[in-house]
Amino acid sequence: MTATYRNPVLNADWSDPDVIRVGDDFYLTVSTFTKVPGLPILHSRDLVNWTIIGHAVTSGYADVRPGCGVWAPSLRHHDGRFWIFYGDPDVGICQVNAADPRGPWTAPHVVKPGLGLIDPCPLWDEDGQAYVVHGWAKSRAGVNNRLTLHRMAPDASAVLDEGTLVIDADLLPGYRTLEGPKLYKRDGAYWIFAPAGGVEQGWQSVFRAESIFGPYEDRIVLEQGGTDVNGPHQGGWVNTPSGEHWFMHFQDRGPYGRVVHLQPMAWEDGWPVMGDKGEPVLEGPVPVQGGAPGEPATSDDFAGPALGLQWSWQAEPDPSWWELRDGTLRLACVEGPEDLTERPAVLGQRLPGDPCTVTTSLTLAGDGRAGLVVLGFTYAFAGLERTGDKTVLVCGDMEPVPVEDGTTVTVGARIGDGALVTFLADTGEGLREIGAPFQATQGRWVGAVLGLFAAGSGTGQAIFDTFTVQRGSIQ
Template identity: 30%
Template sequence: MNYHNPVISGFHPDPSVCRVGDDYYLVTSSFEYFPGVPLFHSKDLVHWQQIGHVLTRTAQLDLRTAGSSGGIYAPTIRYYKGTFYMTTTNVSGGGNFYVYTNDIHGSWSDPVYVDQPGIDPDLFFDDEGTVYYTTSHDAMGQGAYQSRINIETGERLSDVILVWKGTGGQYPEAPHLYRIGEYYYLMISEGGTEYGHMVTVARSKQPEGPFESCPYNPILTHRSQQQSIHATGHADLIQTQDGNWWAVFLGIRPIGYPQHHHLGRETFLAPVHWTEDGWPIIGDHGTVSEIMSAGSLPLHSQPVSPVRDHFDGTTLASFWTFLRSPDSERWSLTEKKGYLALYGSEVSLNEGGVPAFVGRRQQHFECRTAAHMTFAPQQDGEEAGITVFMNERFHYEIAITRIKEERKLIFRRRLGTLWKVENEILWSSDSIVLIVHADQTQYSFGYSDNGQEPVWFGHGECGLLGTEVAGGFTGVFMAMYATGNGEKSSSPAHFDWFDYDFT
């Protein structure tokens, strides 16, 4: 049987995975979005279901001052003697830390900080109980740096030492240390997380080296190749119950020429083959495809999420996220039963800070989103609607707003320093269904009133929200938002339901 890559689509980069019995758990980075570090479960490495987030409290994660593509960088998840550990970097404050839990479905501890510079931290538990903490670092020189730590306190028990510089590619990062047979394998990524990305590996008889570089490096790369998948790298190895090895890693699926990708860096899967002299090679001699053989994986399908979220619960579904941090005064599921209420803050989508923003990742090139909104702005500047959002400098909106005491429906594009309200009409009703259709190259924005057929109101190119244009490390979000555009809004926007359909 075959499976399809990516195994987790949309903005889910820097995957790390662990196995506990027949269960697999995977985390990805989340940058300036809250809650932090999406957490997934699988029975087969192919079908993944999000079961929550690791960092769910502001005591664990404060992103209020995080810039675009700041916040939480690459995590590592590991399981040791009944406890799950997740370590990561908050580049916007605090540095490297880890959290832990005995219940993967419960809450995680407050952060335990590690006095070690760098990013992309890795935790390795040796058979003797020694814990090694490995990071990538530039200020001390490029390469993988390592120390031993006390896992109870985070205290360093040794100096930080350079253990491997890699093979010469730029930005050696994402180190992971493993004990496999008689060797310690150190796997990293090089070339930067762009089109030159690659995975390299070295090994040693000692966890601190010296490390011997694999003669077959890079063991995974799509650089300078004509493929539908590019920028493959940042891998983590996992052994299945039957003794076979697999790798999860990030990649992108760019569109057009010049190429651009707007869904973000996604999570891919490939088998790992071992050479006769004991080196791992990922995929087909270091390359992967969108359709691959599942081999001996016992495929288990996961339930499909419903198209419509009615906001009937007391908590948001796990796929919803806030931009930077939640403001309890700006959103509610209980103010009006069965509705998500948003009160616009003074912060608009064009700046940093904490806007009233509840969004989900765009995970498919072709998809349809729609939301039923009730909104009656009472003062100029109040605005609410749907945004297709890459960052504060690149986004599109269809929204209701009040301008010079007139209520209007608008479609707006913000592209760098260029922004324009492309279309506007007077709008008298308090109720509207806002619609966004996406294909590989274009977003189409429309509206419906009283159940009528959609009226198309504006269009925006997908490529102009791609990383190659907009910059950064994230992907596009489809989000409900509200703003007072400089003043706190007193008029709530009530969202009765939100659809995301890719069928």
């Protein structure tokens, strides 16, 4: 029996994906902004079942700066090494590389410094020449909707020229916000796959030229049409060992972030045709049959020796913030911004795109505040707060409920359709709903996150025991 898949194949905020194949293995990475660790590396054998195997950036951003940091990356394999190029709009075009995708990766290296340089993609040509194409962020550079190509040193140490404007989409009727270019070569022609029109209503275009410097002709190859998949664009083209072609792209789903879809792709009359005659498909046969089931980790029993690869901090963590001990996660109630959206010491993971119930056990030792948070532009949490000799269960505007000091309380959240959150707690009489429902919201170009936090003057400690994500809901 032929195994089938249903979109999205990654139903959470795996933003701005790029994908490659090396042998029988597929690898994917995504943007992570100022989260640490960043640039997760996902692995698959069939383009449908994915697991996280590591991160390419493990340090870097000391402060929470929404919408800054690591923007859309490109992943490539060249000369026996894996390469990721990404734009930091406040720094320039950066690259990291590794012999093994699990790491270690090199420290970020700036290939071209400058403001507003985003979405870079390299290409090493057969004649030994190397190139990098990139877009522009209007917020920093004052321009966008255009793509610039540079000659690049083959070792990716620097660009070698001032750059050539190869596509000015201001001259193309109906185009706006052309960005996210991916550069390829096929049958002697050069191809730039690039989205336009914005993340919520846009489309995927491809550009073709006989010379890498153009002139390029364009064609729209994927758009919403009569489907429910808004803004299908920005991703990567990849083929299977048997020679079939596929395109992975994102769809913006608000508080769920940018979920990843898989589209069949064929070549007709010298141009790619994606999905079903240029519209996204809902389901289809798994590209490589016989692969083992898998999905990115969500639950964590904190058995160590390290945090699960699904976790990241909102910015560079201090080792004193946390400890894994005896199957528990211990977070120090450290000082920091009162507003959790500005606080580096929030440990988070992506909000699942399907309804689910999340639970964890929490004990608060000493003074402070700690709990389970759902965080985007806005946030709400369920947790414990202790001042002096009084501990209370808190959740939004709910009247605080006294809890005996040292009591372990289960706190949780039921995530319903549309990312409506109902918080839960069990203080000894069973799991019950607490507080008012909360509508999860997206962040700046990211979906909401499920987070754990502990805040205070540094004297208290929050002890979390087993973080569980269960698909569907529990009563």
